[in-house]
Amino acid sequence: xxxxxxxxxxxxxxxxxLQLRRLRAIVDYCYRNSRFYRSKLKExxxxxxxxxxxxxxxxxxxxxxxxxxxNYPFGMxxxxxxxxxxxxxxxxxxxxxxxxxxxKKDISTWAELMARVLTCAGVTxxxxxxxxxxxxxxxxxxxxxxxxxxxxxxVIPSGVGNSERQLLTMRDLEVTAFSSTPSYALYLAxxxxxxxxxxxxxxxxxxxxxxxxWMRQRIEEAYGIKAYDNYGLSELCGxxxxxxxxxxxxxxxxxxxxxxxxxxxxSGEVLGPGEKGELVFTTLTKEAMPLLRxxxxxxxxxxxxxxxxxxxHPRIARLMGxxxxxxxxxxxxxxxxxxxxxxLQFPEVAEHYQIVVDRxxxxxxxxxxxxxxxxxxxxxxxxxxxxxxxxxxxxxSVLGIRAEVTFVxxxxxxxxxxxxxxxxxxxxx
Amino acid sequence: xxxxxxSVFVENKPGRLSKVTKILGExxxxxxxxxxxxxxxxxxxxxxxxxxxxxxxxxxxxxxxxGVNRVLAIEMGDEPGSLARIAxxxxxxxxxxxxxxxxxxxxxxxxxxxxxxxxxxxxxxxLSREGIRLLSAEELQSL
Numbered sequence: 001x002x003x004x005x006x007x008x009x010x011x012x013x014x015x016x017x018l019q020l021r022r023l024r025a026i027v028d029y030c031y032r033n034s035r036f037y038r039s040k041l042k043e044x045x046x047x048x049x050x051x052x053x054x055x056x057x058x059x060x061x062x063x064x065x066x067x068x069x070x071n072y073p074f075g076m077x078x079x080x081x082x083x084x085x086x087x088x089x090x091x092x093x094x095x096x097x098x099x100x101x102x103x104k105k106d107i108s109t110w111a112e113l114m115a116r117v118l119t120c121a122g123v124t125x126x127x128x129x130x131x132x133x134x135x136x137x138x139x140x141x142x143x144x145x146x147x148x149x150x151x152x153x154x155v156i157p158s159g160v161g162n163s164e165r166q167l168l169t170m171r172d173l174e175v176t177a178f179s180s181t182p183s184y185a186l187y188l189a190x191x192x193x194x195x196x197x198x199x200x201x202x203x204x205x206x207x208x209x210x211x212x213x214w215m216r217q218r219i220e221e222a223y224g225i226k227a228y229d230n231y232g233l234s235e236l237c238g239x240x241x242x243x244x245x246x247x248x249x250x251x252x253x254x255x256x257x258x259x260x261x262x263x264x265x266x267s268g269e270v271l272g273p274g275e276k277g278e279l280v281f282t283t284l285t286k287e288a289m290p291l292l293r294x295x296x297x298x299x300x301x302x303x304x305x306x307x308x309x310x311x312x313h314p315r316i317a318r319l320m321g322x323x324x325x326x327x328x329x330x331x332x333x334x335x336x337x338x339x340x341x342x343x344l345q346f347p348e349v350a351e352h353y354q355i356v357v358d359r360x361x362x363x364x365x366x367x368x369x370x371x372x373x374x375x376x377x378x379x380x381x382x383x384x385x386x387x388x389x390x391x392x393x394x395x396x397s398v399l400g401i402r403a404e405v406t407f408v409x410x411x412x413x414x415x416x417x418x419x420x421x422x423x424x425x426x427x428x429x
Numbered sequence: 430x431x432x433x434x435x436s437v438f439v440e441n442k443p444g445r446l447s448k449v450t451k452i453l454g455e456x457x458x459x460x461x462x463x464x465x466x467x468x469x470x471x472x473x474x475x476x477x478x479x480x481x482x483x484x485x486x487x488x489x490x491x492x493x494x495x496g497v498n499r500v501l502a503i504e505m506g507d508e509p510g511s512l513a514r515i516a517x518x519x520x521x522x523x524x525x526x527x528x529x530x531x532x533x534x535x536x537x538x539x540x541x542x543x544x545x546x547x548x549x550x551x552x553x554x555x556l557s558r559e560g561i562r563l564l565s566a567e568e569l570q571s572l
Binding site for chain 1: 434436438439440466468470471473492493494495496497498527545
């Protein structure tokens with residue numbers, strides 16, 4: 001089931017033609033309308049007219065979150081203020097906030113892409129969809145809202161909080177689809193269970209969550225639904241950049257609107273399919289705040305194989321982490337989140353662990369320290385040796401390099417506030 | 430008849446054995462026998478003490494991870510051939526000894542073999558048929 005069959009199943013050649021046409025237009029548009037990009041392009045010595053092939057994109061400079069912060073609030077705007085019809089803002093947890101502005105056409109394009117997303121997840125005009133999102137400032141609520149209205153579903157903008165009422169609404173209005181943060185979906189199921197309500201008996205059948213695999217499974221079991229992963233970020237528009245189809249083998253990126261590159265976060269070099277790296281997007285159709293080669297800091301990889309759903313848009317694997325956390329060990333990119341994912345599959349392993357990277361005889365060594373509690377040690381070392389073997393095997397298959405699991409006494413790993421302290425790199429200095 | 434063995438997880442670094450024994454000493458717990466399994470970066474200290482559950486409690490309070498498991502205390506004469514007799518009785522019956530350690534009781538001319546076996550019940554049957562005595566926790570302490 002497609003929302004826009006023509007756009008979603010466009011032939012590769014035709015898609016590339018469209019992308020090139022749009023790329024040349026948007027770079028030219030940026031050059032003419034954005035003071036920021038004009039000086040950035042001049043600095044890089046690139047003139048819009050020089051873009052002849054899609055590969056020439058690599059000649060353009062990157063745009064970063066820092067650029068957005070430094071140009072807060074309106075420095076990135078490429079249209080007169082009067083053309084702006086909406087402004088979303090991200091919280092400024094690390095310094096200045098950032099804003100995203102939309103023209104009338106931007107809002108319409110966004111709704112169109114969200115309609116594709118929702119259709120991908122099986123939502124139709126016959127559905128009633130409950131949107132349990134914070135609508136204030138953030139892009140999640142209104143993004144889904146406009147998309148669901150465009151699809152023709154009945155939309156319930158239920159906002160966040162008041163779990164009792166959320167449940168009542170879900171049950172009484174025979175809600176068939178919902179979207180929320182994954183942690184809230186799990187919380188709500190738990191909240192219902194405690195009150196003797198089985199959400200599995202509701203009319204729900206589908207949901208969209210940006211969830212990790214293990215969380216998704218729990219959500220699906222609790223609600224008796226099929227859950228779809230989606231990807232987006234407010235700088236590009238909000239949700240609506242990529243979504244899973246029924247095959248659930250990666251997320252289709254709507255690449256007629258967002259041109260995707262995967263780069264090595266260290267060197268900035270463009271990587272090929274199957275290579276893990278940072279996602280970089282160029283908005284092909286945005287008017288108010290177009291972005292050229294925007295570095296997302298999100299790590300994934302390109303899956304460049306035909307998908308059984310018939311959509312021709314390239315897929316990305318589910319997110320693997322953030323480039324800020326990346327470690328390069330023996331030339332392989334390793335993300336602490338990958339280690340965490342493996343450990344999460346072993347519920348007996350305590351939440352306290354530490355990743356230590358060291359150099360032994362000029363070789364990088366990756367060690368994962370795990371605290372020994374009574375859940376993994378009941379008196380016999382065989383239990384520990386077996387666990388060590390299983391963990392090391394699993395880590396090796398996920399990371400692609402050998403990791404050594406070391407057991408330490410409880411309480412010896414420093415309790416940290418941030419994830420960053422979970423990683424100790426002794427190679428430096 | 431089984432006795433309880435206290436097993437303490439320790440990192441393989443200087444001072445751990447001294448810390449464990451010091452904690453037990455200060456708590457007035459007497460160690461009858463001890464063995465250390467070394468497994469690379471960590472080890473397990475195995476102890477036969479007079480008050481195993483108290484030992485576990487004080488060690489846990491000091492931040493150690495402690496297991497208590499069941500082992501056999503097998504009486505042997507302090508003379509040549511007695512260990513071989515026990516080992517072959519168990520071996521013939523298909524009981525595997527995972528590990529064992531022994532100590533000689535002062536002045537009583539006998540020794541005790543502490544053994545962890547894979548089938549406690551079968552081991553008990555075999556040894557009693559052979560006329561080999563197993564010691565209870567109380568007997569162990571009175572040695």
